[in-house]
Amino acid sequence: MNRIVRPVSGILLRRLALASIIANVGIVVTGGAVRLTASGLGCPTWPRCTDDSYVTTPEMGVYGVIEFGNRMLTFAVGLIALATVLAVLAHRPRRPGLVALAVAVFFGIPAQAVIGGITVLTNLNPWVVGLHFLASMAVIAAAYALWRRIGDPDGPAVAVVPAPLRALARITTGVSVVVLVIGTWVTGSGPHAGDHGAARNGLDPESISQVHADAVFLLVGLSVALIFAFRAVGAQRATRAAIILVAVELGQGLIGFVQYFTHVPALLVGAHMLGSCLVLLAALSVQWSTRERRPVGAAPQPAPTDAATPVPVTA
Incomplete structure (x- = not known):
């Protein structure tokens, strides 16, 4: 049976x-x-x-x-x-x-x-x-x-912000990945090797930490720009996602600065690792907010009165 x-x-x-x-x-x-x-x-x-x-x-x-x-x-x-x-x-x-x-x-x-x-x-x-x-x-x-x-419905993806802002969101996501990569270099140069006999990567901790901080400043600047840009075109959902991203970045940055000036205590390093995951998720949320999917066969929506007129995209 x-x-x-x-x-x-x-x-x-x-x-x-x-x-x-x-x-x-x-x-x-x-x-x-x-x-x-x-x-x-x-x-x-x-x-x-x-x-x-x-x-x-x-x-x-x-x-x-x-x-x-x-x-x-x-x-x-x-x-x-x-x-x-x-x-x-x-x-x-x-x-x-x-x-x-x-x-x-x-x-x-x-x-x-x-x-x-x-x-x-x-x-x-x-x-x-x-x-x-x-x-x-x-x-x-x-x-x-x-x-x-x-x-999401199983329909075509439709852009809800102009192409230049979608490109800016992609750049911001890319910079967030760069920040994560450089962060692993900082960790590899620091005191938490995972074992007392494990080697370090040989990079100067102070210098690579400064490079990491510079990348973070760039990321925060791009994220703040997204808030104003999304708001200017009336993309409310994207604006909220960008605000959350900046809030997560500021919290993560605060943890990073405190751990640096307190000689990298283990508890804060652990919190910083969790924060790295949250930064990535928040950046992906911003990326996702620049488009939406509509059900197949759905009736066309009235064109918005602002610059955020939905445009079909292939992604």
Whole structure:
């Protein structure tokens, strides 16, 4: 007897996608805790924890527990991603774009775990550690795109701001990524190596911190410009997204300055890592707010009286 498989509701699908975002942000924070507690080599090899065991042993102490615990969290994040893939496949009507994004998130998690394993095998090489963090950012970006696309109708994308402002939003998002990359260089030059014997990248901490600060100033300036530009064309949703982005950037900048002048305490570094995830999500929100999708066959909307006349886009 054939079993009838009930289609998954859009509400459940969106909740799963949101859970995937939260889980991936959580794994970034817990990964930071591994490094900040000097537990990066708590399990000295990979994929095993030791040469003879896949799990931590009592002799490895608390460092082994912390590192092994973070590895186990990867499985939980992967299960959420798998559940999301299955839910997308069961959703009706099936939307190929959602399937592609869900699969990308799912396969991004083991890829990120492999890079994490390489960090252990290279004795926490700071450049590989930075790549490990950036891989997590890429997975978070894909999970966010999935969450937003689930909430959008399956129709054509329509621009809600003029082309120059869409370009400015893309530039701002690009600069936010540059800030994240330089931030990994700052971390790689600082005191939190993840293990007492791990090497640093050799960059001068003060000089690279200044470069990072300059990039942040550029990002904040672009974000403030977006607020005024979006407001000038009457794009209220985009304006709100830009305001949130600036607020997140200012909070993140405050944490960064305080941690720099207080000699980089571990607790603030952890908060700064969480803030990095929030900056990325806020920048993506701004990018998303510059367009909207309308249901296929929807009646044309009256043309706005301002410069933000919707224009079809191909993205």
